[in-house]
Amino acid sequence: MASxxxxxxxxxxxxxxxxxxxxxxxTWIFHRLTGLGIVLFVGTHIVAAFFLQQFSDDLSIAITxxxxxxxxxxxxxxxxxxxxLHGARLALEDLFPGLLRFHKELxxxxxxxxxxxxxxxxFILIQTxxxxxx
Amino acid sequence: MQxxxxxxxxxxxxxxxxxxFTRLSGLGMILLAAVNLATxxxxxxxxxxxxxxxxxxxxxxxxxHVIDSNIPDVTVGWSNAFWQIFSTIIIFLAAxxxxxxxxxxxxxxxxxxxxxxxxxxxxxxxxxGGMIVAIYVILAS
Numbered sequence: 261m262a263s264x265x266x267x268x269x270x271x272x273x274x275x276x277x278x279x280x281x282x283x284x285x286x287t288w289i290f291h292r293l294t295g296l297g298i299v300l301f302v303g304t305h306i307v308a309a310f311f312l313q314q315f316s317d318d319l320s321i322a323i324t325x326x327x328x329x330x331x332x333x334x335x336x337x338x339x340x341x342x343x344x345l346h347g348a349r350l351a352l353e354d355l356f357p358g359l360l361r362f363h364k365e366l367x368x369x370x371x372x373x374x375x376x377x378x379x380x381x382x383f384i385l386i387q388t389x390x391x392x393x394x
Numbered sequence: 395m396q397x398x399x400x401x402x403x404x405x406x407x408x409x410x411x412x413x414x415f416t417r418l419s420g421l422g423m424i425l426l427a428a429v430n431l432a433t434x435x436x437x438x439x440x441x442x443x444x445x446x447x448x449x450x451x452x453x454x455x456x457x458x459h460v461i462d463s464n465i466p467d468v469t470v471g472w473s474n475a476f477w478q479i480f481s482t483i484i485i486f487l488a489a490x491x492x493x494x495x496x497x498x499x500x501x502x503x504x505x506x507x508x509x510x511x512x513x514x515x516x517x518x519x520x521x522x523g524g525m526i527v528a529i530y531v532i533l534a535s
Contacts, residue, residue: 292499295492295495295499296495296496296499298492299492299493299495299496302488302492303492303524306524306527306528306531307527309458309531309535310527310530310531313531313534313535328446330446333446333449337449340453344420344423344424344427347420348420348421348424350417351416351417351418351420351421352421354402354417355417381445381449384445385445385446388444388445
C-alpha cells in the first residue's frame with residue numbers, strides 16, 4: 261500500500277540483490293522466505309492431514325511421506341527456528357524500542373542461540389538417518 | 395531501520411492492528427511452544443519420544459504427532475479436550491499471523507488498489523476456510 265511504500269522500488273533484480281543493508285538486509289530476506297515456506301508447509305500439511313484422515317488416498321499418503329522424511333525435517337526446522345528467533349528479536353525491539361541501542365548485539369545473540377538450537381537436533385537427525393534409523 | 399515495514403503504522407488503523415497482532419501472536423506462539431515442550435517432558439517425553447516426535451509435539455500438540463513413539467497409550471494425557479483447545483488457539487494465531495504475512499509480502503509488489511482489495515478478499519476466504527478444515531482435523535483426531 262502507498263502509505264507504507266517509502267522506498268523507490270524501481271530497481272533491477274540484480275541491483276535489489278546487492279548486499280548493502282549490513283546485517284539487517286539478509287536477515288530480513290530470510291525472515292520473509294522462511295515465513296512463506298512455513299505458510300506453504302502448514303497449508304499443505306493441514307489439507308493433506310484432512311484428506312489422510314477422511315479418505316487415506318494415495319496423494320495425501322505421498323505428501324505425508326515427503327514431509328516425514330529427515331531431509332524435509334531439517335528444512336522445516338530451519339524455517340521455523342530461524343523465523344521464531346528472528347521474529348522474537350524483531351518483536352522485542354519494536355515493543356521495547358530501548359533495545360534498539362543493542363541492535364547489533366541482539367543480532368549476534370540471535371545467531372548464538374540459533375547455532376546450538378539448530379545444529380544439535382540436525383546432528384542427531386543426520387546421525388540417526390545414517391545409522392539406518394527412522 | 396533497515397526496512398520500510400519496521401516503521402510503526404499510524405495508531406488505530408487496520409495496518410497498526412495487524413502490526414501489533416503479528417508481534418504479539420509471534421511471541422505468544424513461542425510461549426505456547428515452550429509450554430508444549432515442557433509438558434511433553436513432564437509426561438515423560440524424554441524416554442517416550444524420539445527427537446522428531448518431540449519437535450512435532452512442540453510445534454503442534456496433536457496426538458497424531460506422537461503416535462509413532464514409545465507412548466503406550468496416547469489417549470492418556472496426550473489426547474484430550476485440553477490439547478484440542480490448545481491446538482485451536484495455536485492454529486488461530488498461526489493462521490492469522492501467516493495469512494497476514496503473505497498478504498503483506500504480496501502487497502509490497504502490487505500498486506493497484508483494486509487488486510489489493512480483491513486479494514484481501516481471497517486471503518480472508520483462505521483464512522476462514524483453512525481454519526475450519528484445521529479445527530475439523532483437530533477435533534476428529
